[in-house]
Amino acid sequence: MYYVNKNIKDLYRVKFHDERSDVLRLDMNENPEGLPSEFVEEVKKMITPSFLSAYPEKDRLAALLAEHNGIKAHNISITCGSDEAMRLIFQCFGEEGRELLTVTPTFEMYDVYAKMFGMVHETVEYNDDFTLSADSILSKINENTGMVILLNPNSPIGVCWSENEARAIIEKAARCNAVVVVDEAYHYFCESTFMPLINEFDCLLVLRTFSKLYSCAGLRIGYVSGNEQLIHYIENAESTFNVNNVAILFAEELMKRPDINSQLVQTEAEGKKRLTDRLTARGYKVFAAEGNYVLFKPYHSSEEIVRKLKRAGVWTRDYSRGILAGWIRVSTGSVKCMDRFFDELEKADTI
Incomplete structure (x- = not known):
């Protein structure tokens, strides 16, 4: 039998094979619109x-x-x-x-x-x-x-x-x-x-x-x-x-090109503020610290909300255990992207 490193042999890995080219990608903290x-x-x-x-x-x-x-x-x-x-x-x-x-x-x-x-x-x-x-x-x-x-x-x-x-x-x-x-x-x-x-x-x-x-x-x-x-x-x-x-x-x-740096920072900041304002106004529990992402707790099952959003072409991330169980993380981008996300969220998470 050939040698296999014992630390590699039974290592559990999650592989990503999803087709994400035609969706609003708010699940992995990428910039959903990319560079100018x-x-x-x-x-x-x-x-x-x-x-x-x-x-x-x-x-x-x-x-x-x-x-x-x-x-x-x-x-x-x-x-x-x-x-x-x-x-x-x-x-x-x-x-x-x-x-x-x-x-x-x-x-x-x-x-x-x-x-x-x-x-x-x-x-x-x-x-x-x-x-x-x-x-x-x-x-x-x-x-x-x-x-x-x-x-x-x-x-x-x-x-x-x-x-x-x-x-x-x-x-x-x-x-x-x-x-x-x-x-x-x-x-x-x-x-x-x-x-x-x-x-x-x-x-x-x-x-x-x-x-x-x-x-x-x-x-x-x-x-x-x-x-x-x-x-x-x-x-x-x-x-x-x-x-x-x-x-x-x-x-x-x-x-x-420091001007592009400044432009990207401003675009994300405006979108993040728009999203946190809309989530807060709708009564969600929101945690928005640093980074290009926002955490919020939906009214219904986070797993189900993420599934509904995915069917609508908007991908987000939820958590199933620990202190983040039941929370959804949304990567932040432009106001346009955040508005599209929120419009789909209102349909998926009806009060």
Whole structure:
């Protein structure tokens, strides 16, 4: 019998095979409308046969990202989405038998990677009012902690950590020889960031992605920032050409266009306010913190409401267990998208 890694053999994974091209996608925190079409057309003109035939080069993008974030290019590794960066971090620093510490609920892939690399996943659950103190995290960091992952803001709840809380967690993790990862996938939908702290802490890694605000989920590009030595280890584990030319090109052009950043932020903020106002006016229990998503509790079964919305071509996400049982999460976008969602919700969730 051939060898199969014991951590992979019986690992449970959810695969996505749904056709989503002709629906209003409000289930995975994408931008439902994408980048401005005129910008996309401008970039497409740069894609020539010669451009596609060459192997990718990442140095120009690394320099642009370094300038954008106020750090050095050697503090950055560009990856195939931030998801690849997560996997590389576990591959480099996820010591089998040691503990991964996260909050719950959180991004599901962290539990998957913990199992894949033989780590023990310890969690701290949010309170019913969606609060969580840094002390509850600090109390669980110990000598067997190998990695601590914080989302800032958290998905799916949307709460941010303060700088004092983050510093306390990083400092204790450092004393226990643990790596700290701050996932900032939703950074551009809030002001909070811990990117500057990579210059102070040699155990800290910060993740960013082009999938959320920058609307390039289909291109799979992101990056990880941190101490030069940590980045060196991550790049030792990377494949030779892990990001494609088209993804790099779009990322470079986006970094040159801060006006598009501002436009996308404004469009989402206007849509989010419109949605929360309409949900609140109709009497729903609503939780809208940071990030491009809103939580609300429908009058009827969340599972049934999500099913009805899906039949109407509007896809959302509900939860079946934990403190989010019965809640629905809606990815936010333009006022137009939010109005379409709400019109269908009124039909699906009649009072």
